Amino acid sequence: MTAPAIETQGLTRRFGRRMAVDAVSMVVPERAVYGFLGRNGAGKTTTLKMLLGLIRPDAGTARVGGVDVGADRMGAARKVGALLEAHGFYGNLSGRENLDLTRTLLGLPKSEIDRVLEVVEMTADAGRRVAGYSLGMRQRLGLARAMLGAPPVLILDEPTNGLDPDGIADMRRFLRSLPERTGATVLLSSHLLGEIEQTATHVGILSQGRLVLEGALARLKAELAPEIAFAVDDAARGAALATARGFEVATADAGLVARLKPGEDAQTAAAALNRALVEADVAVFSIGARPRSLEGIYRDVSSPSSAAQQPVQPQPEFA
Numbered sequence: 001m002t003a004p005a006i007e008t009q010g011l012t013r014r015f016g017r018r019m020a021v022d023a024v025s026m027v028v029p030e031r032a033v034y035g036f037l038g039r040n041g042a043g044k045t046t047t048l049k050m051l052l053g054l055i056r057p058d059a060g061t062a063r064v065g066g067v068d069v070g071a072d073r074m075g076a077a078r079k080v081g082a083l084l085e086a087h088g089f090y091g092n093l094s095g096r097e098n099l100d101l102t103r104t105l106l107g108l109p110k111s112e113i114d115r116v117l118e119v120v121e122m123t124a125d126a127g128r129r130v131a132g133y134s135l136g137m138r139q140r141l142g143l144a145r146a147m148l149g150a151p152p153v154l155i156l157d158e159p160t161n162g163l164d165p166d167g168i169a170d171m172r173r174f175l176r177s178l179p180e181r182t183g184a185t186v187l188l189s190s191h192l193l194g195e196i197e198q199t200a201t202h203v204g205i206l207s208q209g210r211l212v213l214e215g216a217l218a219r220l221k222a223e224l225a226p227e228i229a230f231a232v233d234d235a236a237r238g239a240a241l242a243t244a245r246g247f248e249v250a251t252a253d254a255g256l257v258a259r260l261k262p263g264e265d266a267q268t269a270a271a272a273l274n275r276a277l278v279e280a281d282v283a284v285f286s287i288g289a290r291p292r293s294l295e296g297i298y299r300d301v302s303s304p305s306s307a308a309q310q311p312v313q314p315q316p317e318f319a
């Protein structure tokens with residue numbers, strides 16, 4: 001097995017008394033598009049900055065492209081291209097001239113500029129002044145700059161921020177195809193679940209500085225066991241009965257929700273639980289099976305109140 005593109009262990013950073021990143025151990029496999037999800041303020045940017053060696057962790061380690069960021073900051077920086085919020089382009093220079101500044105700094109051949117412009121499909125506009133670029137074009141130019149020198153890892157902070165729907169769709173398509181086209185691994189942060197669901201192969205969810213869920217998206221989805229909602233007259237007693245039968249149960253105003261184990265047959269489970277409830281004199285008004293969505297899980301694990309007692313465990317294994 002090859003080394004992960006990015007791996008952190010116990011990565012931690014405080015700002016004063018605020019714990020911004022709390023013992024994060026994440027694994028981004030090679031050639032993944034890893035969606036780093038979390039609400040505003042969850043600690044995504046701080047984590048990315050530590051991966052890039054822009055700020056130091058208080059504790060823990062990070063490896064990028066196999067290089068320890070703390071021990072060899074410059075070596076790690078050579079493995080990664082980044083797109084952070086501020087682009088810092090010169091508006092009065094063309095896209096090509098802006099790229100040339102970075103190319104010179106990195107000591108790369110001129111041909112690199114044509115290569116990255118082609119990857120982001122900006123060749124035709126490269127001679128125009130950046131001041132006249134749309135936000136989407138600036139984002140693409142930012143990506144092109146991140147790709148100069150063909151680093152094996154790309155770190156992109158909210159790459160669709162501020163784009164219009166067409167721009168967002170373009171960017172998603174582009175990011176999805178990147179590992180295949182360039183061999184790169186992509187780590188992208190977002191606070192939008194839909195975005196990650198449509199783009200990423202892997203996902204890591206950060207809540208209040210903690211990594212509360214991680215895994216291959218296809219596997220996480222396959223493992224999302226369905227739930228059965230029962231409307232009953234006595235939710236507390238119904239829940240106790242269901243718990244005694246080994247179900248993971250939540251109570252709601254109108255009844256209870258039993259979560260099935262992966263692979264368990266929903267109809268058989270619903271029938272068995274219904275029989276048990278009725279035999280115990282709990283009136284059942286309705287039964288409804290419903291699939292669990294990634295959105296539901298995201299809500300469960302990323303809401304501040306549930307972060308401490310969320311029922312879904314982190315899943316460190318990858319498909």
Ligand SMILES: Nc1ncnc2c1ncn2[C@@H]1O[C@H](COP(=O)(O)OP(=O)(O)OP(=O)(O)O)[C@@H](O)[C@H]1O
Nearest residue numbers: 015018020038039040041042043044045046047191
């Ligand atoms: N330089 C700083 N000084 C003090 N507090 C900071 C600093 N940078 C970040 N924080 C705090 O650390 C926490 C995590 O911030 P961070 O920017 O990493 O979150 P985020 O998930 O990237 O959110 P957003 O999507 O809003 O950028 C927040 O509470 C933020 O206020």
